Amino acid sequence: MFNHESERRGPEFVTRKITISAVKIKAGRQAKLELGDLDAVQDWGYAPDYVQAMWLMLTNDTPDDYVIATGVHHSVADICQIAFSHLGLDYQDYVTIDPSFIRKEKITSPKGDASKAKKILGWQPQVSFEQMIIKMVEHDQQLLTAGQLP
Numbered sequence: 001m002f003n004h005e006s007e008r009r010g011p012e013f014v015t016r017k018i019t020i021s022a023v024k025i026k027a028g029r030q031a032k033l034e035l036g037d038l039d040a041v042q043d044w045g046y047a048p049d050y051v052q053a054m055w056l057m058l059t060n061d062t063p064d065d066y067v068i069a070t071g072v073h074h075s076v077a078d079i080c081q082i083a084f085s086h087l088g089l090d091y092q093d094y095v096t097i098d099p100s101f102i103r104k105e106k107i108t109s110p111k112g113d114a115s116k117a118k119k120i121l122g123w124q125p126q127v128s129f130e131q132m133i134i135k136m137v138e139h140d141q142q143l144l145t146a147g148q149l150p
Helices: 014-026 047-059 076-086 115-121 129-145
Strands: 033-035 095-097
Touching: 014 033, 014 076, 014 129, 033 076, 047 115, 076 129
Parallel strands: 033 095
Antiparallel strands: none
8 A cells, every 4th residue: 555645634734734734824724835845756545445445355365465556656746736726725835845854865765557457456546646635625614614624
């Protein structure tokens, strides 16, 4: 399972840190968002899609190992662009770089190859990266409205 994200991911993870901050900035409750390397990439997918893959693995007649991934890299900047633009904002007006958040060693992030799961299990991600980030933003807007975000 490559990185899988959803609205349930904790706020300490970069995806939720961005979506929560974007919502707070839009509401005037936060001024800036400090991040590290905006060019850092991962193969991020939507957690419920990955749960579906797990179900297909468990119910398949023959046990086997599978890679579950989207096969696509997206950057931290991509998350910012989608989250902020969904709220009518330009992330470049609000995101600042904090060098202390940048890892000293360069990390190479592979892309997953889920072709075996697609072929044998018929699995295919249903939610795009953009849709996933928008779902997270909209969830965080609901939490803010309900008074559940600090």
